[in-house]
Amino acid sequence: MDPRPRLDDRLVRPETREEMVRGRRVLAMPAKPEHGDQHFKLDYVIGAHVKEGYVGSTDMLTRLSQGSDFATDTCVRRQGKDEKTGERYLEELAFEVVNEQSLRDMTERAEDLTARGVRRVVAIFAKRQEVREWSAELDDWRVLDPSGTLDDPTLAQPIPIRALLDRAEADRAVVQALYAKRAPALLAIEAKGLRHGLVQGITALCSALAIALDADRRAALQALDAEGLEALLATLGRERRWP
Incomplete structure (x- = not known):
């Protein structure tokens, strides 16, 4: 003891x-x-x-x-x-x-x-x-x-x-x-930054390819998560048109 x-x-x-x-x-x-x-x-x-x-x-x-x-x-x-x-x-x-x-x-x-x-x-x-x-x-x-x-x-x-x-x-x-420690608040900020960067990249690529971004397409962008935006960016780069 x-x-x-x-x-x-x-x-x-x-x-x-x-x-x-x-x-x-x-x-x-x-x-x-x-x-x-x-x-x-x-x-x-x-x-x-x-x-x-x-x-x-x-x-x-x-x-x-x-x-x-x-x-x-x-x-x-x-x-x-x-x-x-x-x-x-x-x-x-x-x-x-x-x-x-x-x-x-x-x-x-x-x-x-x-x-x-x-x-x-x-x-x-x-x-x-x-x-x-x-x-x-x-x-x-x-x-x-x-x-x-x-x-x-x-x-x-x-x-x-x-x-x-x-x-x-x-x-x-x-x-x-x-x-x-993978604090949720920091991960959320990181995800927001990643998503913003992807939207900016898609917007710039569409401008370079003369692809119009009307209200419906912009709404579609806002509805996508980071994974969806990455897939869209890859498709635009490959097919050079809006899918």
């Missing part, structure tokens, strides 16, 4: 600013803009990248040891309940935004998280504009290459490190992640 406390056994009152770190009761203070803005960007990027079967959370309390019960800024865990324990799954990927906090405090948190079994702890240092990952092997923080990516089984595709720091890069990464 696991002697450790259950993940949701509380030392502090939920929905308050209380946290417990190695027996010390602390208050999670409201953020300055530098921290709050970075946290918002982090949630935006991570939320779009979470793979199916996983779920992301913000400020979720986790009981880590006899003396620690605190939340990370953002985390990703497997969806559903762990059959072995009957409770939620432990987070696998955890993120912290560091602005005014001391490196020592953040290191203690990373140590407690990894000791409990959290696979990866990533910190975004807002003032330095750099991303680091905790290494239990090195017992230190490792700076991640800003031109590299963060790849993890919980993510639909790797996250460019710059996307965690730069707004434009964040937007680009979010769109690419949603497309990789």
